Amino acid sequence: MNKILIVEDEESIRGFLKINLKRNDFEVIEAESGEEGLKKADIYIPDLAVLDIMLPGIDGFEVCSKLRERYPNIGIIMLTARGQDMDKIMGLEYGADDYIVKPFNPLELVLRVKAILRRIGEEKIEDKNKLIREPFIIDLYSQKLLKNNIEVDVTPKEYLLMKLFLENPNKAFTRDELLNLVWGYNYFGDPKLIDVNIRRLRAKIEDDSSTPKFIETIWGIGYRWKG
Structure with missing residues (x-):
């Protein structure tokens, strides 16, 4: 079962993400801040992280950068506000694989998560060769x-x-x-x-x-x- 880390300070959005991911047989780990997210990543070693950009303490960009440094093969999706094109660009520069704009369709998020995990799985197979x-x-x-x-x-x-x-x-x-x-x-x-x-x-x-x-x-x- 793939492990997904959600780092989101808004409880309603975090709960919404958790429900939809668990419905698709993902194990979900939750964090309310960037610091907590990094600590839980070190404990659970998730396969993919969903990061809000605006977080209390260290922001999503820094969390993204630190996760990418510690776990080069982790999948990362950034959550950004509508119209914030610079956030999308910065997220990709910090090492994110993809971004999704709030508000979003839960099916779209699940499909993007599956696509990234599938690519990571293919890369792991390729590395063995x-x-x-x-x-x-x-x-x-x-x-x-x-x-x-x-x-x-x-x-x-x-x-x-x-x-x-x-x-x-x-x-x-x-x-x-x-x-x-x-x-x-x-x-x-x-x-x-x-x-x-x-x-x-x-x-x-x-x-x-x-x-x-x-x-x-x-x-x-x-x-x-x-x-």
């Missing part, structure tokens, strides 16, 4: 390597080397270990094959392959990803 270690991303689904969101053309073995390194930052691998893990335990080749592939890989991913900052040589042993 990616191995991220800035500035590199390995897309496990398509088996592509990206640097600064630009695809790097690598061979299948270079891809496997990168995947192994990114999954094990700071781990020193011997040449024999890399040969076994990437080429397979039944492969009886020269360990110098690793040096050749590392050199080619460095030429593709390093800013300056002569002074590598990602793949570090461990003299007498092998290689390590500097994570």
Whole structure:
């Protein structure tokens, strides 16, 4: 059951929101002020927050900013007064996903909540298919390597080397270990094959392959990803 945090100082509006959200099988957490909202967010870790802009104490913009900083994946909808276009712009700048104008149709609010939660769910699934270690991303689904969101053309073995390194930052691998893990335990080749592939890989991913900052040589042993 998704948890929705409502931060609204007007009891009538808060109750109205609570009734309609609970009718749609959401768990609802209530707060009357920005400070209380942040405290309850830390306790309950909601999936989405509905924030009024005009709150006693810290306003909705600050609450939005703090929630986005603490919980990057949380959904946030701002409640704004009719005609306050600047509120809409500021809300989006502070990290809100959407805004809704008072007075509003409860069905519209529920649909927007569901749309944001659906998108968040899709992003979480997508994240599981990616191995991220800035500035590199390995897309496990398509088996592509990206640097600064630009695809790097690598061979299948270079891809496997990168995947192994990114999954094990700071781990020193011997040449024999890399040969076994990437080429397979039944492969009886020269360990110098690793040096050749590392050199080619460095030429593709390093800013300056002569002074590598990602793949570090461990003299007498092998290689390590500097994570």
